[in-house]
Amino acid sequence: MSFVAAERADALEGAGLAALPEPAGHHRRHPSWWHLLLLPVALLMIFPFVWLVITSASTLAETRVFPPALPAGFPLTWIQNMVHNYSAAWTQAPFGRWALNTTIVTTVVVIGNLVFCSLAGYALARLRFFGRTALFLVILATLMVPFQVVMIPVLLICKQLGIVDTLTALVAPNLVTPFGIFLLRQFFKTLPVEIEEAARIDGATRLGTLVKVLLPSMAAPLATVGIMTMLWSWNDFLWPLIAITSQDNMTLQLGLSSFVGSHTTNWPVLMAGTVMTQVPMLLIFLVAQRWFVQSFASSGVKG
Amino acid sequence: MAQVILDKVRKEFPGKPPMVALEGLDLTIADGELLILVGPSGCGKTTALRCVAGLEQPTSGRVVIGEREVHDLPSRKRDVAMVFQNYALYPHLTVYGNLAFGLKEHHVPKADADRRVRDMAHVLGIEKLLDRRPAQLSGGQSQRVAMGRALVREPQVFLLDEPLSNLDAKLRGQMRGEILELQRRVGVTSLYVTHDQAEAMTLGDRIAVLNAGVLQQLGPPEEVFRRPRNLFVAAFMGTPSMNLLRGTLQDGVVRAGDLTLRVAGAADGAVIVGFRPEALLPAQQGAGLPQLQMSVEVVEELGNETLIYGDVPGEIATVEIDSALPAPLPGARARVCARLSGFTDVRPGETVPLALRLDRVHLFAAAGGEALAGASPPAAGPD
Numbered sequence: 084m085s086f087v088a089a090e091r092a093d094a095l096e097g098a099g100l101a102a103l104p105e106p107a108g109h110h111r112r113h114p115s116w117w118h119l120l121l122l123p124v125a126l127l128m129i130f131p132f133v134w135l136v137i138t139s140a141s142t143l144a145e146t147r148v149f150p151p152a153l154p155a156g157f158p159l160t161w162i163q164n165m166v167h168n169y170s171a172a173w174t175q176a177p178f179g180r181w182a183l184n185t186t187i188v189t190t191v192v193v194i195g196n197l198v199f200c201s202l203a204g205y206a207l208a209r210l211r212f213f214g215r216t217a218l219f220l221v222i223l224a225t226l227m228v229p230f231q232v233v234m235i236p237v238l239l240i241c242k243q244l245g246i247v248d249t250l251t252a253l254v255a256p257n258l259v260t261p262f263g264i265f266l267l268r269q270f271f272k273t274l275p276v277e278i279e280e281a282a283r284i285d286g287a288t289r290l291g292t293l294v295k296v297l298l299p300s301m302a303a304p305l306a307t308v309g310i311m312t313m314l315w316s317w318n319d320f321l322w323p324l325i326a327i328t329s330q331d332n333m334t335l336q337l338g339l340s341s342f343v344g345s346h347t348t349n350w351p352v353l354m355a356g357t358v359m360t361q362v363p364m365l366l367i368f369l370v371a372q373r374w375f376v377q378s379f380a381s382s383g384v385k386g
Numbered sequence: 387m388a389q390v391i392l393d394k395v396r397k398e399f400p401g402k403p404p405m406v407a408l409e410g411l412d413l414t415i416a417d418g419e420l421l422i423l424v425g426p427s428g429c430g431k432t433t434a435l436r437c438v439a440g441l442e443q444p445t446s447g448r449v450v451i452g453e454r455e456v457h458d459l460p461s462r463k464r465d466v467a468m469v470f471q472n473y474a475l476y477p478h479l480t481v482y483g484n485l486a487f488g489l490k491e492h493h494v495p496k497a498d499a500d501r502r503v504r505d506m507a508h509v510l511g512i513e514k515l516l517d518r519r520p521a522q523l524s525g526g527q528s529q530r531v532a533m534g535r536a537l538v539r540e541p542q543v544f545l546l547d548e549p550l551s552n553l554d555a556k557l558r559g560q561m562r563g564e565i566l567e568l569q570r571r572v573g574v575t576s577l578y579v580t581h582d583q584a585e586a587m588t589l590g591d592r593i594a595v596l597n598a599g600v601l602q603q604l605g606p607p608e609e610v611f612r613r614p615r616n617l618f619v620a621a622f623m624g625t626p627s628m629n630l631l632r633g634t635l636q637d638g639v640v641r642a643g644d645l646t647l648r649v650a651g652a653a654d655g656a657v658i659v660g661f662r663p664e665a666l667l668p669a670q671q672g673a674g675l676p677q678l679q680m681s682v683e684v685v686e687e688l689g690n691e692t693l694i695y696g697d698v699p700g701e702i703a704t705v706e707i708d709s710a711l712p713a714p715l716p717g718a719r720a721r722v723c724a725r726l727s728g729f730t731d732v733r734p735g736e737t738v739p740l741a742l743r744l745d746r747v748h749l750f751a752a753a754g755g756e757a758l759a760g761a762s763p764p765a766a767g768p769d
Contacts, residue, residue, distance in 0.1 A: 275474060277470045277474035278475075280441050280461075280470070280474065281470060281474040281475075281476070281535075282476070283440075283441070283461045284440070284441075284461045284462070284466060284467060284468050285462070285467075285487050285488035285491055285535070285539070286488055286491030287462065287491050291491070295487075296476055299478040299479075300478050302478075
């Protein structure tokens with residue numbers, strides 16, 4: 084079969100088929116009275132972080148002054164204090180190792196969630212099988228069970244599997260989450276089924292359709308799941324506290340707690356360590372700010 | 387290219403009781419033919435199309451494309467292409483990406499795929515749109531891209547599921563012509579589903595009329611329109627619908643209201659006399675023809691023609707065409723419609739004499755609704 088070219092491009096334009104205008108770009112927002120309210124609220128929100136940085140630039144003595152005051156000698160002494168505190172945090176504990184552990188755990192958990200939640204969400208949204216609705220309801224129900232209720236059984240399972248005190252224990256139970264499944268299933272439901280059928284007729288397998296057509300159309304929900312999982316996994320403290328005992332396998336959040344002594348705490352060093360754990364998340368937030376805001380807005384989950 | 391055979395295709399959807407969408411459908415689409423599947427909503431036409439596409443599995447029966455039985459094969463192995471009602475373009479891909487998707491999936495060499503995509507874009511006049519995404523296209527443009535995506539693969543069978551129903555009336559007329567032209571040029575075996583009779587009449591080599599999963603009539607558009615095999619086809623094809631009057635046939639004479647017609651070769655019994663609105667003429671143009679007195683109730687002047695609706699003596703019969711449509715308003719009555727050319731000075735409330743063209747009269751058995759053999763056209767027989 085071959086096609087003969089027809090010169091109809093110009094006719095198209097004349098037939099009411101002319102292109103739609105390009106979508107408008109982002110508009111700069113004008114100042115609003117709301118900003119008078121939002122600005123102080125924003126300052127209030129950022130204050131703890133600022134105080135965190137200031138404390139990491141203090142000496143131990145300065146953190147014990149009451150009422151609290153800014154450390155003396157801005158900026159030179161501050162910088163000297165920071166160099167001292169940050170290097171102390173880095174050298175007093177295997178901080179690099181913890182950062183590596185946290186990065187590994189977070190990366191694997193995020194990838195695991197994106198892969199497994201997509202597959203499960205797709206199956207629950209599109210495949211017809213016995214007990215589909217019941218299974219979905221059971222998964223939904225687990226959303227209502229607090230982690231504190233299941234953490235001991237999960238620990239016992241991990242113990243039987245022989246993975247306690249390994250990074251596998253931090254990764255395996257979190258590779259797929261009911262929240263991710265629920266969110267992606269709902270988005271799969273909103274995609275027209277004809278798009279999938281078109282891909283199947285065009286020659287794609289089911290998995291090919293999922294990977295090449297459906298998932299690329301779901302950037303926003305996938306970003307939501309990825310970002311939420313990343314934040315949660317990076318900041319998780321309770322599960323590592325239970326599952327990890329050796330210092331080499333600790334994550335950053337757990338490692339930070341070792342700076343807190345039973346009788347005394349070196350606050351400037353602890354705060355320096357805390358700043359270092361937060362910097363990666365902060366950088367990611369700055370780069371992907373739009374996605375973060377959309378994620379929380381679309382998922383209805385507060386941060 | 388290939389012929390397509392649906393052999394006793396039955397499709398049931400699970401439920402209590404199961405919903406039978408197709409009831410032993412037998413249909414053969416010749417190589418290169420454009421066959422229109424037409425019928426009201428829920429008649430099974432889209433299910434039949436989806437059975438050919440492989441998106442539905444027939445409960446029983448065979449689907450054959452060319453020499454291959456395909457009813458057990460997945461869609462991707464059937465070598466068919468489909469245009470969906472809502473176009474179903476891939477939203478994350480450009481127009482180029484949409485056109486090239488199927489070629490990539492079939493491992494067509496990149497240079498060859500690129501040439502075919504650009505050739506197709508040229509044929510459809512969408513070269514300037516290749517870098518656009520579907521969200522940036524108008525309805526007509528999306529329609530062309532969907533057609534291009536289907537045809538660029540050079541499939542054996544081209545399936546179209548109400549492809550024009552999302553377009554406005556004017557564009558629909560234009561695109562109808564283009565689809566026909568493209569199909570003729572490419573010569574691909576095509577199955578086109580629509581509920582729009584205008585599309586069915588103008589596009590198809592043959593029309594298959596379906597109702598409740600059962601094939602009612604299959605034939606060229608003119609034959610289906612002029613010689614409907616039963617009451618359903620008669621009432622479904624044509625807008626406004628065919629006028630139907632209840633009557634009786636005895637000793638070769640049909641009496642329906644004021645009408646008396648003579649027919650040959652039909653058994654006595656209750657009958658329904660059918661005539662399309664255009665079979666009625668102003669009385670002065672139909673001297674010698676049977677006449678009907680119409681009490682005019684509504685006059686619709688459309689410019690090139692005028693539709694007048696009203697009552698005539700006798701009992702008007704109705705056929706339920708689409709069970710999905712809402713029931714008529716309480717007190718609403720069936721009326722007879724006449725299509726007169728140009729403007730007319732007939733006004734509501736008047737009684738006008740109309741002549742009935744005997745060569746356009748159909749006769750159906752009241753029981754079962756089958757067209758009565760030898761009864762169309764009936765011979766004139768004024769008493």
